[in-house]
Amino acid sequence: DAGVIQSPRHEVTEMGQEVTLRCKPISGHNSLFWYRQTMMRGLELLIYFNNNVPIDDSGMPEDRFSAKMPNASFSTLKIQPSEPRDSAVYFCASSFDWGSTGELFFGEGSRLTVL
């Protein structure tokens, strides 16, 4: 079975450019999470959706960040305009009614470098 699929795997862009990261969760999972990982701050939750509805976006750093989940099989995380401090690995994860086992299935991540 396919796992969580993220694209692009690597993105290098210049400050001020728009960045769109994409995620396809595991089929049948109803919860989707976006995390950001840096050396300094570790793995931080940005936002999560349940049944395509955003539940908690308190981790989104600022208005430059936005996330959507138009349907059960697709989500995007957009940064506009991007800044060098946004450089990080962005992980998407999904789960089915996440609470019972605590197991999130992560994608391989999108490594973003903003110059």
Place this chain on the structure above:
Amino acid sequence: RKEVEQDPGPFNVPEGATVAFNCTYSNSASQSFFWYRQDCRKEPKLLMSVYSSGNEDGRFTAQLNRASQYISLLIRDSKLSDSATYLCVVNKDTGRRALTFGSGTRLQVQP
């Protein structure tokens, strides 16, 4: 204070050694606890859940101390393949809050 705190390490141990990691959490209302493993430049993966009574999975033993708000992971007979970062993970309740990850403890098992 961070919600979940871990010693970043690295812990450098020889093959066959026993090594233990601790993790503290700040929210006494936390309900569920887990250890995840993350290999270098890879995604995190669930290693094991942590139950109140303690639990074991092969060479791995997890323990929870609610009174002191800490979680531990013990690895016996370390293998080279155990080299990774171990992330302590907590959630505040079994409802709709997502998981909070510690920054991880790096383990390097040496031949």
